[in-house]
Amino acid sequence: MRLFRNMFANSKLRKMAGVQSIAHSTPGGITPHLHKSRSLRSKIMAIPIPPHLLIPLQQQQGTASAACVKAGDRVLKYQKIADATDSTSLDIYAPSSGVVSMIQNHTTINPAEKEQLCIFIDTDGKDEELAEIDAIEWQTLTREELLPVIRNAGICGMGGAGFPLPKKMETSSNREIHTLIVNAAECEPFITADQALIRERSEAVIQGAEILQYAINAKHCVIAIERSKGDAIAALSKSISHSSVEIVILDDKYPAGGERQVIQAVSGKELQANKLPADAGIHLQNVGSVYAVYRAVAESKPCISRITTLTGEALQTPKNFEALIGTPVSFLFDLCGIDKKNHAKTVVGGSLMGIELMDTSAPVMQSSNCLIAGSLAEFPDTIPEQPCIRCGFCAEACPAGLLPQQLLSYSRSEDAQQLEDHGLFDCIECGACSYVCPSKIPLVQYYRNSKEQLALSQEVFDTSKGWQARFQDHQYRIKKLKDEAEPRTAIKPANIPSAEEKPQGTFSKDQAILDVAAAVSRVKARRKNVIASSESPAKPIQADGEAET
Template sequence: MQNLNQTKQKHTLHRFNGGLHLPDNKSQSLTQPLQKAAIPKRLTLPLQQHIGEISEPLVKVGDHVLKGQMLAKPQGYVSAPIHAPTSGTVVAIDVFPIPHPSGLPAPCVVIETDGKDTWGGQLEPMPDYMHVDLSILRERIRNAGIVGLGGAAFPSSVKLTPGLDNPINTLIINGAECEPYITCDDLLMQTQAERILSGITIIRRLVGAEKCLIGIEDNKPKAIRSLRQAVTDHELSWISVITIPTLYPSGGEKQLIKVLTGKEVPSGKIPATIGMICHNVTTAYSVAEAVLEGRPLISRYVTITGKGVAQPKNLEALIGTPVSELIAQAGGYTEQVSKLIMGGPMMGFTLATDEVPITKACNCLLAADKTESPDPQPALACIRCGQCAAACPANLLPQQMYWYARAKDLEKVQEYNLFDCIECGCCSHVCPSHIPLVQYFRFAKTESWAQEKEQRAAEKARQRHEAQLARKERLEAERKAKIRQKKEALSATKAKEASVKTASPDDIGEDPKKAAITAALKRAAEKKAKLAESGIKPKNQDDLTEAQKQAIKKVDARRSSHEEDATTTDEQGG
């Protein structure tokens, strides 16, 4: 009981600026137990379900794939693979509608399922993960395609590599689930507490944290009890399950860190810079599944709720399942439905159609009626009341940001820490003039990113142009140097020839060729004289033919002529 008491001991809580007390509307989807969604006839898998580079397909149309098989590999460091949620045949790799605020289509792999659900891509389980090399663990998490499942969808393997410059001492696990209507994390904590703790233990080993704080809002008593009991049963004294007040958006990463520790993440920085790292409970669960079971991320819990659906519930659905299929398995639409939202009412976005698939980042489908998500009223002029600033959990000045975003003064709006905005919607919710502030901020962010991308492209183009000019200048300099060297060599040759023509015999000296001939003749004469003195006659001259004798005479005559020339030259030179 000592450990259980430790988990219940009082923990000093802190408060972030602003925030809203909203009706949670969570009980509707918790009346039924978790169910597994049926396998649909077709799965549509977007190649980019994460922040970072799009995945590269590994399959082609007509391929038969097995459950868990990698369909697309990551490209670059910040990327994640995509796996087949079930067995079937690839029938298309093309652009299809996807759930996105822009409504634009994107590249997808489409699988026609065979209903057999045959495994083939399951990774090797690692039950002894405490003794596995850390690089192998990180590679497993990367190969399993795990991303942040709290909504950001940032590749988890990257986040689990904080680097030597950012030593981590505290692991924060986000179980707040502050958005109204959404209950998938709550139900996961109630039913999978031990597996979540296994994932937390793996994450702790990867980042080297000394302690772990699990923050859960006080409107989830069953989840709190379940996790505390699991911590007690396994005697994990380094884990504290902490109940925090229900206040939107306490589930924001920086806001949760402030509530649990009192520390603030500096503007423009990440939690690792203050020795902390934050992961969602569903992410921890998926890490455990990948390491302990070898199961890649191919399904997730999804809340289907709202007055526009007949039977609100939570389903464990395969990634790529059409939204229409999940709505049908929740009893279908009611007559009250007015719009379909992916996500919660505060940070979600409206879907133009339900013929789009769920992705790794999808945690809720809200079929709302007009009271749950009323149509926006006409925007009026800003009255400078300051309610937006009072509600902002990031301590920003939404009013000022709005003016500069509206004027498209991107540099100025960034001076007001635009990118610290978490787009929680608190400012828009309290604005008496009904100004869609978040939309302005999203626009400013998108324009800033586009402008930065253009600037990077222009800088690269400038560097390429400068490199090209430098190469041309170098080649031209080398060409001119070669021409100059040739001219200098030619001038030197001409000068030498001119000096030879104008020089006197005394300056020129003895011609090397004539000297060699003279020396050779001299040697021959000396040899002939020695033969004569010794009385030795040349051999083979007794029986010569007349032709041979004539040839010998010609040679002797030519030799005599050369000897005379050499003698004359010596005399002249003398």
């Protein structure tokens, strides 16, 4: 089954070697200034080994890993330092050799900058590796043998979402997958990590895609990339001359790289809101994740690094680094020559969906695709929002086809039912609506807060239902035990007569009247005696020795 249109009409692109197809159009989108050229001027550079590494035990969506080393242990490069605890957790490996100094909480890269448990390694500069493992001839392996190799490499999604790769592959393995899509769109401003990776290591990317295609038994494999990335397209075209991998060229707009937008552009079919890509027979992976799969299988190396873009006007030499996981952000900024006077804001990710980072001692994680040391010119102070003028620009820009102005109204009024009915959870928080809003309303912030409130309310509701169910189950068990228990006879003392032996009294109405009358008479008599004693004269006090007369 073929999912793509005919070849490009553009002769320049068609002259490039390789199979290329034009993507289907998708709704909405914007064309912001990209700010990409500065970080693409130089090649990918390896970083010197940092003196300290801070490896978070949770770098992905899911549960944290369990440390298998302790303070004082010496570790080697590629040595496992944490074990996966379930299917949403990952094995974690040491990025360099050194000594574990401590395991404690530290600020990490997340929207709330919450502290997470990290393994601190004081590196020794030797970069001493474990005994080298022979490369695997993956073509000789069965799928059942190949999947554990990928699973044990500790890879999560490197496009920003950080979904664990093993869990995603597990979901796809339970469904029939006809197409693997390698997402190389990288549409958000400032980020160039994937473009640089393809430009310089396209052969490895293609092999990684072929490995992943074989592992999930997909019939087709395509790489979706934006039209403007000519150097990356040229590199891919040369590398796929002996491959079945195809190239699909996307329109240059944001957010062309969103999961649902890429699927619609490649297949021409819109993925329903309550469906996963695997439900449509599609498996989607980021370029960085595919490259990590290549290294895990072809080179027998677990994931200990990623390509990260360092950019922003506050950096003298922006570029793409192959950064070790756990490298402090401040260490990378120093390598690029940061101008602290011009440094106004640190952003992780792109300028539209990225999060602001206040503590630059936080470490690089697998999902850290871009670090921006922005100036005031790039990230000006927030302008106070003005009233909505109902211009409709936000609705035109929305790639999900929502009505942002209506969602804003319901968010302000906290109307949960209307928010759900108008597709709040279909919002991908791309920020296109906020970007075009002339009133400078932070629409995404409103939607994000509403999602959190609804999720919290649902959590409270589910918790209360859970406790209610537990209570009812407890009551049922008690009743069942009582019903099933054998009747027991109490042991009575020998001197207490039984109920049969006790004389049984009889009730008489006449006798009851007589008893009441007798009780009343006794009360009256007692009252007379009390009154009489109080009215009698007191006896004189006799002196000692005097006789009574």
